[in-house]
Amino acid sequence: MSDMVLEVDGIHTFIGQFHILEGVNVAVRQGEITVLLGRNGAGKTTTLRSVMGLANVRTGDIRFYGKSIRQMPAYRIAQLGIGYVPEHRAIFRDLSVAENLKIAERSPGDLARRQDFIYSIFPDLERLRHLGGGQLSGGQQQMLSVARALVPENRLLLIDEPSEGLAPVIIEQMMRAIRELSARMTILLVEQNFRMASELADRFVIIEEGQSVFSGPMSDLVGNDELINRYLGAA
């Protein structure tokens, strides 16, 4: 049990009056990449938002290194060392790239300490440092969005659909980056692109209609066409 980074334990989440998650269990182990799979609208993004404290979790528990974080406000959860890369690359369009990174600092000097590492993973960003966030291309915005989560001292990364709407070359680059990151920290990934998910992830959790229905090591899933067809549609 000691290598559990994040345990999501039967959470029920509501958006307004709508019952979105009806019992989701996710266990993320130290140093691994766990991927959430499922159809559109199954509740993958809501699971990440629940972990981050951005959604209204009514029952169940979420533990980060054994400590319950369900009732905490989002900023405290982030301060515990969880980085969040939302879908649709929610970067700040009015801020420059450097400011986008700077805002993620949790203690002064974070950016100075880590910018070499960040720019080694995403060399493009160094060149574009002074450009406005709104002027970047989709792929660059996605890189910035991931890079922003690397600025502070994070132990867990939640990444939501990093390949969404990107060109295949950029997806390759993103996969390389995520693999490189997984050597340093634990990652919980939401991914629609099954090929990318199967190449990256160590474990998977399938979410269907707000419930986690199946989980295990990725090797279980790769050959299992019946499971893939049933829950994910044609692979």
Next chain:
Amino acid sequence: MQTLRERLKNIKVESNTLWGGIAIGFMLLLLLLTFIDTVDDPRRFSQVVAGGLYQGMLVFMVAAGLSIVFGLMDVLNLAQGSLLMIGAYVGWDILTRLSGSDDTNAFLLSVHVIAVAPLFVLLLLELTERLAISRFMQRDPDTPSPPSALGRQLTIAVLVGAPVGVLVGEFLASDFSATSDSMRIFFAVVVTGVAYLEVIREPILFALRWAVNEISMRFQRGLAMMMNQEPPTAHSVTYHEPERTFDLEMGIRLVAIGLSTIVIAAVLNGTDPITLRFGLAAVAATFAGAVAGTVMEVIFIRPTYVRPFFQIVLTFGLALVIREAIIFRYDTTPKGTLAEFLPTPLQGTFPPAELEGLFPNLETTIFNYWIFMIVMGALMMIGVQVLLMRTRIGIIIRAGVQDSEMVEALGVNVRLVFTAVFTLGGAIAALGGIISGGFINIDPILGDLFLLQAVSVVIIGGLGSYAGTALASILVGITRSVTAYFSRQQFNTDGWAPIAVLALLCIVLLIKPSGLFGREH
């Protein structure tokens, strides 16, 4: 070969530039009309221009808070004008209470020592940090403390140490006049150093942390109960045993503190009591505005973030309550202006008699106070601009305007930033209040008067656009003063001036509801 048509097509006029140009053009047109009308009377023309500028700057002081708050939180705080009124009345109250007797001078001095000295010392410390220490001393980038942690400790040290240092230095200097300077240095340094050396620092910090944590937890729990959510779990605050360190850096800082305290003592000793009094009133008014803004956010605005409709109604009601409370406390009779309490350099007209020779052709009756107001407004404009563009809180505010949830997910307590913005807005508005009090009658409709203009400015400038607000406030000021000039000339009344501003607002709303620099929704 491109045709002219194609070339014209390729010139992309940014929407901002276009509308900004239109606004500036409109302003220039107004001024041109005035200039033509006053071509044989340059004095009148300069009065209209300066009058427009100072009115614009005063309106800006209310509009700045309104605009940032509107952009960041979608709250149109219709009580912002009342904050200005609070500032004006607090200033008036203090100035009338402190007028006259000689005893007040000593009191003023000590109040300044306690209230103003720490601010100066902090400023100097910051400069030391920026100019000397961070430049000449190499730091290991991996050690996780430098400026901020030390800065926080030093803030406490200075807030307690500097006043004590100044007072002790003063006391001793008066007794041993021969050795005054060295004694001042010595005691200022010693007292601040001792204060820093953690006799008091850590317990105070702990108490503060504990109190803040306790209050916020209680508040969150109560709120959660009202909103039918489970109350959040409590966090405890731990007491850290302080690390006692004294090194070269610390030495440099202490010398800086000591020197600055001496400078302050010397400056304060040589200052006119009238100036001191006005400065104190200004500081107190600003503080009152900051407190009022904070209270407004925490108690009234915060519970209604989920109900935006009720929020606007609530601020409307708050404006009413503040006006009535001021009438209740201070009566409806106008209090007149603060002109008699102004420091001497601010009274009189420009240019002063000694410099008359330099401007032989310019016979102007611009009051010095107008220039003061314009300078203060410009300083505020630049200050807020620097705050928004250069500091971390500015980055957070600009990011929060776009997506406050994401900012929170990055580990920033956005609620606290919201409150801070309200505090800042309240402080600026109240400062504007006492400054405007020097020239404008203080009465209970002051708030409504400025509110309408400030709202016009925010809408004309565009939602959440700081540059738009700045430009629009000058535009509104010029419109007002030009209209007042023509209206007085034609109809013998200046009642058309506010109507012109409101008509401008209606026109902008109907033509481009998002304002000059605002984004379309």
Next chain:
Amino acid sequence: MIEERLRRRNFIVQTIFDNWIYVLVVIFLWRFPYLVADWTDSVADPPRRAFGESAFWQSVMIEAFLLAILAMSYNLMLGFTGLISLGHASFFGIGVYSIAILMTQYGRSYESAILVALGIGVMVSLLWAVAAFRLKGVYFALFTLAFAEILFRMARLSVFRDLTGGDDGITRDVPDWINPIKNRLQLYNVTLVCFVFIFLLIRRLMNSPTGQVLIALRDNPTRAETLGFNIHLYKTASIVLSGTIGTLAGIIHITLNSQAEPRTLGLDRTVDPLIMTLIGGLGTNPGPVMGAGFLRIGEHFLRTPELAVDLNFLIYRYQTTINSENYWALALGVIFIIFVLAIPYGMVGSINKTWVEARRWMRRYLYNPLVRRFPRISVYVQPISGEPPAYAQALAQKLPPMALPQWLIAHPMGVINTVTLLIPVLVGLAMWDWRPAASWLLFFILLSIPFRLGLLLLNIPELIYLVAVVLAGGATVLLSDGSDMNQAVAVVIGIVAAVILLIGSIPVHRFLRSMAQTTLGRLWVTSGS
């Protein structure tokens, strides 16, 4: 439903039975001048006379009616269509000034001036409707605010002194048949008819399909548009109707006061209907009427000089004399803010809500054998999910099940409050003086409002509340120096206040919480901006 009703033989009788409470109220209002005359006037004959107490009460009621009409017009825009108007005074003022100017400057008769004034009201509201095409939410609100302010300033301009009379306004009498001095009862009846007619009109409108579209427009404009409704048309209809009714209120105002002054265009005339609507209940039919009645009649009682004297006795330390008018405006503002923060659905909305909630509670707890009947304990001391405190558990174990009433165990603080409250009553009895008791109670009640809010927000233990109240009460007793003897008053007030406090000890936050979750509340939340 309608067919079923028509099948019944006496449709009219059935309608009356369905709306018996409204019918009673209308009958009461119709007979009101006669009743008041009987109660107050010493001369036997003159219920219709134009002077004296009854005439005064008639004018109070006429003002209440015209305020109610204004508030209903406001509610139509704000509560039913979701258009925030901060410039409703412009309609009111247009009604006032049109009549005055048409009669003095153009020599029109009163009756034809009314028609023209209503026409002007319609045209101005069409202008608003054009603005509403382009502007949404706050922007529309600001447009209306600026519009009303422009009219206000125009009316005060000395340039138009010949037309509007500038700051002084215009005075103009109305014809005899409706003149408030010569024939006040006639004016009363006409106003009552107008009021009832407009109430029925709006009620009918909101029950019609058009009204349902308006509500949909408020709750979700986008969806209403995608369903194929021409939202501009419906918005226009709502604004024009609202504007016309607002103009009518202005016409009644000048008929009653025969003076047009800039004040009728001022911000206060917007604030009044806004406050009345919110206090009465936004988006309900009787809400604005109740709010208007509460405000006008409450104002009458709170502005009397006797009350100001009594209040001076409480707060003389801060001000030697109280301008009771200021006091009323301040109190009104505070009441308004408390309503917005804590009771956002107003009197009518909250009563509806509480009734629904009570029925649900009864279903859930009283009739359900599976639910443990032991009540939740000590709401303020513990978070909701916590265990009952030890003392209460111990008490419950020691006592036989029904030895004490359950509320006594559930709300020990309520009991303590009650006892504390009885102390001044006893003191009053002993001293043979009602003043300490009355002042203590007044202080208690005044204090309890902010304290309740504080308790809710900060989750402070109730003990602090109690201590503060006791201290304040003690201070009040020390301040009071009465000689007037009336122990019966003290006892009655004491009993009433004890009941109030007992009710107050019931977990208020549950009601508040449930209020925050009404359908209306959710709709406001989702439709915002």
